[in-house]
Amino acid sequence: MTTVINVPPSLDDATFEQVLEQIAPLPADHKILVDARHTRWASPYGLSALLTLAQTRVERAGFAGPETEETASYWARTGFYRHAEELFEMHGHVPRTRSGGQESNVLLEITEVSKSEDVHAVVERIQAKAQNILVKELNIDPQATMRFAMTLSEACQNIVEHAGRGGWVAVQTYKWRQRLGRRVVVIAVCDAGIGFRQSLESAQGRPRSDRWDDGMALEEAVIRGVSRFRDPGRGQGLAGVRRYVGKWDGKLSVRSGTARIAIVPSWDEDVPLVEKLSQFPGAQIQIIIPERIVR
Numbered sequence: 001m002t003t004v005i006n007v008p009p010s011l012d013d014a015t016f017e018q019v020l021e022q023i024a025p026l027p028a029d030h031k032i033l034v035d036a037r038h039t040r041w042a043s044p045y046g047l048s049a050l051l052t053l054a055q056t057r058v059e060r061a062g063f064a065g066p067e068t069e070e071t072a073s074y075w076a077r078t079g080f081y082r083h084a085e086e087l088f089e090m091h092g093h094v095p096r097t098r099s100g101g102q103e104s105n106v107l108l109e110i111t112e113v114s115k116s117e118d119v120h121a122v123v124e125r126i127q128a129k130a131q132n133i134l135v136k137e138l139n140i141d142p143q144a145t146m147r148f149a150m151t152l153s154e155a156c157q158n159i160v161e162h163a164g165r166g167g168w169v170a171v172q173t174y175k176w177r178q179r180l181g182r183r184v185v186v187i188a189v190c191d192a193g194i195g196f197r198q199s200l201e202s203a204q205g206r207p208r209s210d211r212w213d214d215g216m217a218l219e220e221a222v223i224r225g226v227s228r229f230r231d232p233g234r235g236q237g238l239a240g241v242r243r244y245v246g247k248w249d250g251k252l253s254v255r256s257g258t259a260r261i262a263i264v265p266s267w268d269e270d271v272p273l274v275e276k277l278s279q280f281p282g283a284q285i286q287i288i289i290p291e292r293i294v295r
Helices: 016-023 044-055 069-077 080-087 116-137 144-163 195-201 214-223 237-247
Strands: 002-006 031-035 062-064 089-091 106-113 167-176 182-191 251-257 259-263 280-290
Touching (some): 016 044, 044 080, 044 106, 044 167, 069 080, 080 106, 106 144, 116 144, 116 167, 116 182, 167 280, 195 251, 195 280, 214 237, 214 259, 237 280
Parallel strands (some): 031 062
Antiparallel strands (some): 106 167, 182 280, 251 280
């Protein structure tokens, strides 16, 4: 028997939890069909997380994409379908990316990352575009563009060092009417690897406590910069991301296992720590940098 998993009309880091809630009661080898026919919009996180979801299934999941041509075409431009065809059993129409056409807000299409060479390639591909977007559209200091590339690199490096398998990165820019009414650049980095808790547990001599869980592991990694590596300076990747995001009044959220931690700016109403979420392997990171208002 196949269970249909309904994807909400708008798919982002918050509404993706609805997808996980439907899957949580099902064993990993249960056949599912991910039904996104009525989805009208998806964030970089939503699309990357769908691919990550496919990696967690023992039986290849089915996938039915958006029926709206505009939405399906956009998903194709992000690179989603190219990867989805390798991971899902596709149902219905699969759009192809057309050359030319309207200017895309995709700074970096969904890209697979599994080794350090992939991270270097990602950074090289985005540096020129990042300079243009950050300075001209987001009014951010030109000197900050190099740090943006480093932030992207550090988020991707988390996959290489901790996931134990490949993951996905995507970068887009768009006007966020719902929250800010101004442009944002969004980075999503998702994997279905071992996650933060298991990664930190692999450190030799690490003390255990009754309170040790996914939430505490995220606090250790994101807030305190703790790493399973003993080398000085290791584990500082996410701490560096956190500092960069804070400087530009951005938002950082990291989900792993059953918990999600967030560095919440004044313009957002999220909570810093959410626990007892539906179990999902690996780590899923989202970074949002808003347009700076020049007065």
